[in-house]
Amino acid sequence: MIRVLEVYREEWVGDYVILEYKPIELQKPSYAIISLPDTGLVGVISAWHIVKTLQLTEVGGVDSYTYLPPIVVVSNKYLRAPIRVFSGNNLLVIYSEFMPAQHGLIQLSKILTNYLERKGVDYVLLPSGMPIQNRFEVESLKTYYLATTTKALELLKSVDALPFENGFLAGPYALLLKEFTRARLNTILLLTESFLEFPDPEASAKNINVISRIIGRDIDVKELLEQAEIIRLRARDAMKNTLRGLAQLRKDVEYAVPLYT
Amino acid sequence: MDEEFERLFKRIKEIERSFREYIEDEFQRVIRRLREDMIYVERMFSPMWHYEGYLRPLYSVIDKGSYYEIYIDLPKADEQSIDIRFNDNLMYIKARLKEEIKFRGLSGRGGETKFYEYREVVELPFKVDPQKVRIFAKRGFVKVLIYK
Numbered sequence: 363m364i365r366v367l368e369v370y371r372e373e374w375v376g377d378y379v380i381l382e383y384k385p386i387e388l389q390k391p392s393y394a395i396i397s398l399p400d401t402g403l404v405g406v407i408s409a410w411h412i413v414k415t416l417q418l419t420e421v422g423g424v425d426s427y428t429y430l431p432p433i434v435v436v437s438n439k440y441l442r443a444p445i446r447v448f449s450g451n452n453l454l455v456i457y458s459e460f461m462p463a464q465h466g467l468i469q470l471s472k473i474l475t476n477y478l479e480r481k482g483v484d485y486v487l488l489p490s491g492m493p494i495q496n497r498f499e500v501e502s503l504k505t506y507y508l509a510t511t512t513k514a515l516e517l518l519k520s521v522d523a524l525p526f527e528n529g530f531l532a533g534p535y536a537l538l539l540k541e542f543t544r545a546r547l548n549t550i551l552l553l554t555e556s557f558l559e560f561p562d563p564e565a566s567a568k569n570i571n572v573i574s575r576i577i578g579r580d581i582d583v584k585e586l587l588e589q590a591e592i593i594r595l596r597a598r599d600a601m602k603n604t605l606r607g608l609a610q611l612r613k614d615v616e617y618a619v620p621l622y623t
Numbered sequence: 624m625d626e627e628f629e630r631l632f633k634r635i636k637e638i639e640r641s642f643r644e645y646i647e648d649e650f651q652r653v654i655r656r657l658r659e660d661m662i663y664v665e666r667m668f669s670p671m672w673h674y675e676g677y678l679r680p681l682y683s684v685i686d687k688g689s690y691y692e693i694y695i696d697l698p699k700a701d702e703q704s705i706d707i708r709f710n711d712n713l714m715y716i717k718a719r720l721k722e723e724i725k726f727r728g729l730s731g732r733g734g735e736t737k738f739y740e741y742r743e744v745v746e747l748p749f750k751v752d753p754q755k756v757r758i759f760a761k762r763g764f765v766k767v768l769i770y771k
Contacts, residue, residue, distance in 0.1 A: 498694065498759075498766050559683045560696040560764075591763050594698035595724065598671045598681050606663075 365440050367420075375473045377428035377466070381443055386421050389452040391484040393577050396456045396474065398534040399604035401613070402562035403597055404491030404554060405535070408569045409457045411586045413448045416579070418455060422447035424473075429466020453577065454483060459600050461607035467534055471541040478547060485514060486542055486549040487576065489569040490535045491556030493616060503568045505554040508539065514548040521575045526553060532615040533608060550576065558613070559605060561597035563590040677742040678724075680716060684747065691749070693767040697741055699724060702760050704740075707767060709751040714767075716743040 371382040397409030412418070423443025435442040445458040462470055478486060492506060506526035509515040531539065535551060542549040552572055556565035567583040567590075574581040586593070671679045681696040697705065697718050704719035717740065724738040755770040 498761065498764055557694075557696075560681055560694070591698035592724075594696060594763070595678070596726070598678075598696070601681055602671065 363439070364436070367440055367442070375476070376469050378424055378426045378470065378473050380422065380424055380473070380477060382422040382447075384421055386447075386449055386454065386481060388449065388454060388481065388483065392452045392454065392482065393485045393487060394454040394456065394478050394481075394483040395487045395489065395573070396538060397489065398458050398538075399461050399600065399607065400533050400535055401491035401493050401558050401608075402556035402560060402565055403601055403604060404556050404562055404565045404569060405489045406457070406459055406600070407561065407563050407566035407586075407593060407597065408489040408573070409455050411566065411570060411583070412453075412573070412581060413455055413457065415581050415585075416450055416453065418448035418450040418453065420446060421449040424456070424458075424470070426462065426466060426470075429462040429469065430460060433460060453579075454478075454481065461534065461604060464610060467537050467611075471537045474538070475541045475545045475547065479545060484548060485517065485576075486547050487573055488535050488538055488549065488551040489566070489573060490533075490551065490553055491558075491562060491565050492553035493558035493613075494555045495617075497555065497557045497562075500555060503555045503565055505552055505568055505572050507553070507572075508551040510539070510543045510549040511546065514550050517550065517576050521572050523552065523572050526551075528620060530615045530618055530620060532613050533611045558608075559601070561594045561601050563587070563593045672726075672736065672738065673742075674736050676737055676739045678720075678738050678740070679743050680718075680741045682716075682743070682745060684745070689771055691747075691767075691769040691771070693745075693769070695743075695765040695767070696763070697760075697765055698763040700741055700763055702763075705760055705765060707758055707765070709753050709756065712747045712750050714745040714747055714751070716741060716745065 367383045369381050370384050373380045395409055395412065397405035399406055420437075420442065424445035424447070425443040430444050433444045435444060435446070444460045445456065448455040448457065456474065461467075494500060505523040507518055507521075507523045508526045509518060531551075539549065539551055552569050554565040554568045556562040563586055567586050570581050570583050570586070669679075673679070683694050685692045685694075693714070695716060699720050699722070700718040701721045704717075706715075706717040708715045719740045720738060725736070726734055751769055757768045759766045
């Protein structure tokens, strides 16, 4: 028999519904990691590994009948929302393998901003990939960062990452970054060099190493790297579906050279 | 009077031209949309695996000016068994998996299927001369260069 998680709290915001299966209390300083399907599924693979390694509990979900495909996720006989929320200690992870429609992304960015503010999250981390044309040849990957506040920048003092100074960003993380900046949330966008069109667990591992330093918790990536090929194999469908969404979000703009920097 | 007729005639021709352009644009837009929908429906009926035990790889085709660059993602493939052939504008990909793969934990939909190899036929927008092809394999990825 299928089981339905008891909903502790349900809140409709615009065309989205936020579900909580239990009270979410985060220790301080608190961090939120948001993973949406994007370049090489770097964010999704990173978040999935963090949830698995730190054994975070599923505490909620986000759904929309307007902007998300009519999907339910069935996990160990439980019905879950397409956008899943995991938590443990001082960490909140918002995880989705599905890309909402473009208009839905704008509303989702606003809703997440409001939700994270209300949860009193101190820092938001956005792990993503930066497509490079010669990824086939490159083995040592660089990570770039973008911080929205001085407080967020302080967390990056001892990490192996370079500042992202000039260029275009397109896609779901560009939207989130805009909204979080407007709301003055301490946000760090991490961009590790990766494939655009193929799942890239190696880039995810590099992102996780940086996240591990930022949040001060050890997250082993050995298993992720050992399992890299099987993750790539399993992630083919998710990647194929993501590419369609990315084309609509003008992801190609990221390869363009700005006239004025 | 002649000048006025000439101006009127010119104006009618301009309206006719812009109307024709509008119709052409709209027609192309509808055709494009129809093609996208057809590709989407076609993909819906062709998942990335087959119950006979083969997987379909992800690939990309990029026009680099003097040559085409094709990347194929073949995780878990036995590099020695990678077989890429061309016939006209078709590229045939075949590779054995290093070990038998199962999507454990998945109910139905391939959850019970054992996968042994990759198979794919890619329709390219050009005819390929096999003499002008170079193939590289590394870490489960294949790069194919086709010189124009």
